[in-house]
Amino acid sequence: MCIRDRDRAGRLTLAQFSKLIRRLADLSGDDQPSYAIIKDLFELIDLKRDGKIDLNEWLATFKEVEAATGPKKKPNEDQQRKTSEFESSKEFDRVMRVFGKNRKFLEGAFREMRSQSAEFSFERVRAVLADVLWKEYIELTGEQWSSLLRFAEKEGFINTKLMLEVFKDRLAQIQALPGGR
Numbered sequence: 001m002c003i004r005d006r007d008r009a010g011r012l013t014l015a016q017f018s019k020l021i022r023r024l025a026d027l028s029g030d031d032q033p034s035y036a037i038i039k040d041l042f043e044l045i046d047l048k049r050d051g052k053i054d055l056n057e058w059l060a061t062f063k064e065v066e067a068a069t070g071p072k073k074k075p076n077e078d079q080q081r082k083t084s085e086f087e088s089s090k091e092f093d094r095v096m097r098v099f100g101k102n103r104k105f106l107e108g109a110f111r112e113m114r115s116q117s118a119e120f121s122f123e124r125v126r127a128v129l130a131d132v133l134w135k136e137y138i139e140l141t142g143e144q145w146s147s148l149l150r151f152a153e154k155e156g157f158i159n160t161k162l163m164l165e166v167f168k169d170r171l172a173q174i175q176a177l178p179g180g181r
Contacts, residue, residue, distance in 0.1 A: 011052035017042050086144050093174050095138060095148070100171040102132045103164065110160040122149060125158040 012020065018038050025032050033041075043049075047057045086092050099106065109128050110120070118124065126145055133140065140148070152163035 011054045013052055014039065014042050017045075017053060086147050091138075094136075095133065095140070096167060096171040096174055098133060098136050098138065099129070099164075099167045103168065106132065106160075106164060110164075120158045120160050121156065122153060122158060125149065125160060125163070 018035070021038050021041070022032055042053065045053050045057055045061045047060060048054075106128065110125075113120065113124070113128075126149065129148075130140070149158055149163065151166065152159045
C-alpha cells in the first residue's frame, strides 16, 4: 500500500494522513493509534485550519518540536573514528570472546540484580562487565565503555537483554570471519 498525495496537490487530507500514520505504526510494529489521536495530531499540524496539511505546515510543526526538545547531539568525527577503530580491533574481539565465554554468568548476575529491583544504570552494568574483564586482565577506557554500551542505553538505563543479544551476534560475526579475526 503506497501512501502519497495522489492528486499531487501538495497537501494531505485527514483520510490520507490517517492512512500514513496507520502505515507507519504497522511498519514500526507499534499499536494502531486511535482515530481521536490521529485527528488531534492532524489538527495540531494543520496550522491554517483548512482541513489539509501542506509541506510548510508539516515542516513548521516539526521545527517547533525540535526547538522544544533541542537538537540531538551527534558524536563528533573524532569520537566516531575512535569508536570505529575500537570496534574493528583485536581488543574488541577479545572483549566479545570474554563476554561470550561468561554469558551465563552475566545473565545470572543481571537476573539477580533484576530480582532485587536494582536499576541497570550505565555505571552498574559497567561494573559487572568490568569485573568479568578484569579477571582476564582487560581494562577499557571511558570512550571504549561508551562505544560498548551506548546502543543499549535508553533514558540513562541499559537494556541488558538487548546488550547481551547484540554481544552474542557480534561474537558470531567475529567467529565467522576467516581466521576469527
